[in-house]
Amino acid sequence: RIVDAGGAEPEPRVIKDFNAADISQLPFGWNLPNWLLRREILARIAAIPNVEFRAGTGTKSLFTRNHEARVTLSDGDQIRAKLVVACDGRSSPMRDAAGIPVKTTRYGQKALAFAVTHPVPHDNVSTEIHRSGGPFTLVPLPDYQGKPSSAVVWMERGPRAEELLAQAPQVFEAEMTRRSCGLFGDLTLASRRSIWPIISQSAARMDGQRLALMAEAAHVVPPIGAQGLNMSLGDLRVLLELAETRPEGLGDAQMLSAYHKARHNEIMLRVKGIDLLNRSSMIEARPLRDLRAFGLNALYSLAPVRKTLMQMGLGVK
Structure with a gap:
């Protein structure tokens, strides 16, 4: 599931599901700890x-x-x-x-990685929320202490990521719930937070x-x-x-x-x-975020393009 939340407030304005059933009887993959x-x-x-x-x-x-x-x-x-x-x-x-x-590209980004619990079930769907700074992605995990649980990768520009890492847990939980657009209810930390630099590199x-x-x-x-x-x-x-x-x-x-x-x-x-x-x-920039939302809508509306993107993600094409 891809969510664009690039409007004035962090709330979903475009939600698109890429369903594995469109290309096969199998799931996209398996998330293993x-x-x-x-x-x-x-x-x-x-x-x-x-x-x-x-x-x-x-x-x-x-x-x-x-x-x-x-x-x-x-x-x-x-x-x-x-x-x-x-x-x-x-x-x-x-x-x-x-x-x-080797060619290395540095984005000035860092990723926070951690696990959370939340009241709203994830239904085994990975959700990627786009606003600015980088995606906020929730990856399904098995229930933890009787509650739905997800692994989170939160990408932000470096200084902002460091600021988030240093926040007290309660403050951080409020920030990540806001960044998640409240799609899964109030998020609660279920692990320590780690931070990683983001690069692209190819030999x-x-x-x-x-x-x-x-x-x-x-x-x-x-x-x-x-x-x-x-x-x-x-x-x-x-x-x-x-x-x-x-x-x-x-x-x-x-x-x-x-x-x-x-x-x-x-x-x-x-x-x-x-x-x-x-x-x-x-x-x-808001105008460019609007353009991104338009592009997501356009790509999703073209069924052959949507299916090709899913197949490429699986390594089929």
Whole structure:
């Protein structure tokens, strides 16, 4: 559900539902808490006989040749491999060691992340409310202490976000209820608040010699439309398919070039699209906010466009 609240007061003036039933019998996706994902991933790793997991160990250097890569770890060990998959974050040491340039866009925004309870049920619908500074997004969670609950990502310009973070809980709850347009009743904090800088980032290439970039080492986007994890899973899917198609070519130039070609254009399209959505959500001037509301109405009214946008969000197109 997308709500435009860009009028004189923070109240909904345009509400549009993007319904998964319009394109399939399945929901758009599943919202899983980090602790659950972490538990299941660690359990799966422990069950795979040829995986060695070294918690807390980082990388120090990367040395590559045509036939192999050598990675020196922070504990002093050196690992030889046919393929290094760099999933080491937006400041990726492996990407830097390979000399792959990265383009970073800073918006002067920060995101507050926290959980809330509220009296009005969310009905398993994610709601994104646009006014200025960035979207205010409520993502459905299971009930907490017998009440409906949601995870919230509240994007604002940096100084305003810091000001909100410092507010006493009661003051903050009044502010976030106002920002949510009261759609779910009075919001009550159900977790601590954390704050994160908002950037867009994309690597010039997805590959280097014996190296594949994945997840935030390759691309970072603002938290709009739940695309970050989906894009990372897309990287993983393509890399696995290539490895299974030509196992004898694991990590060679042909495989990695195919990986770059399969992912890079799609990623650039998504990074640019989310950048545009974020900039439109930050708009301060009322006439431009009015134009944004008009654009949302126009896009939603065109059924083929609406369905295409939903399919792109799922990675179908």
